[in-house]
Amino acid sequence: MVRFQGVAMRYANGPEVLRDVTFHLEAGSYHFLTGPSGAGKSSLLRLMYLSHCASRGTVKVFGHDIETTPRRLLPGLRRRIGVVFQDFRLLDHLSARDNVALSLRIAGIKEDVIRAHVAELLSWVGLGDRLDATPSTLSDGEKQRVAIARAVIGRPSLLIADEPTGSIDEIQGMRILRLFEELNRIGTTVVVATHDQRLIARFNHRVLRLQDGQFTVEGRGP
């Protein structure tokens, strides 16, 4: 599913923020990614969701070596990855419905199919009565759920969430992680970046730990 081999990453001409990262995420697995602030968690995720390229080493996603994959194939690969950004990254001028629909519109799905699926999914995450609300009128928890709905509406093979519980209370955080578990049970590979060790301890999943740009894998998972 995702394979990193001796990967390093730097921004422009700056120092390496990741060094010699090697790991393999199997299809259908569930991993937490943790480490102190500045350890490189977000950088690692950026490589995984194909926002940036490695400065050294090999990144393979869905069997494609990203370094050598033609640019025209990247949109198709990215559509198989759902991303929940730490800062949500919703489009403020669009309603919750249109924010979630964006992933499907981009994929060229017909409008009548989009309407039905989006309403159903937003109801499932508890926002059935906020379909036409814009992000500025939503609470952080509601924005988080819209962002999650946008990430999962296309039934991605790989779901990546960057600090999905960072700006919401513990109860809501647990609900979101349970939601990810449900998705994982139907075959979605899940990677959740968090620095909340208590949260990690509540689940029996493998932990990818980053420390000063280097990497260890802990736990065996279910």
Place this chain on the structure above:
Amino acid sequence: MARRPYDLPFAQDGSGRFLPWIIALMVYLAALASIAALATREAVSRWNAGLEGTATVEIAPALDSAGTDAAVAAAVALLRATPGVATVAVVPADEIARLLEPWLGPDAARSGLPLPRLIDLTFAPRARVDFAALGGTLVSAVPSARLDTHSQWLDRLQALGQSVQIAALAIVLLIAIAAGATVVFATRSGLAVHRELIELMHLIGSRDSYIAQQFQSHALSLALRGGALGVALGAGTVGALAVVSRPIQGALLPDLSLGASSIVALAALPLIAGAIALVTARITVLRALRKMP
């Protein structure tokens, strides 16, 4: 059903705010240039049609009117006997006086000034007349006669008409280039303003063509609005000029009223502006996005 908003918040940025007004101004200028070219073409065509297949024989005045009359009679007889000549009509003296009135005043006919005599000729359709030979024969028979086939006058008119049309076309092309450049700058500005959202759209799987579609639709919409305004202003201006110039319109001034061809040309301008905006925006966006990851 309500119109779906653009995925990118174009309404919230100023990158395209002035585009409709600039396009309106450009379409207005293009409309004036196009109407001028069309009116000139129609006028030249009308003049051509009026003079084609005709000629005029001018008889210089003799020392006395009897001599002039004899020369006219000899010329008329020769012309009527010439193959291919359909009609021969001597222009009445008072008509000649009326033609010369702007230069000689209203009493020219009664002033005793020796005025030339004119004979209007028309030729049979498809008749092959050797004008040089006819002119020579005429001068041999009537030395004071001169054949004018209007060719020099027609050639100059056509050259003038072509020059006006080429100038108008050049103006329209320059306007189109300027409109394209304006759209390029507005689009680049929009790309810079929305860079973060474009990156986001890429990350959730958008192809460059989908993002370009957003920009080109927006540019098309702005250009059509501006184009419609520009054409309305152009039509209003031409209509006003037609009303103002009507009292002095005649054989010389082009007819400025909006005919079918003018209306078609005006209606096409916003569509052309829209097409330029659409294509330019698309190319600009696709070229810029190719440099993004």
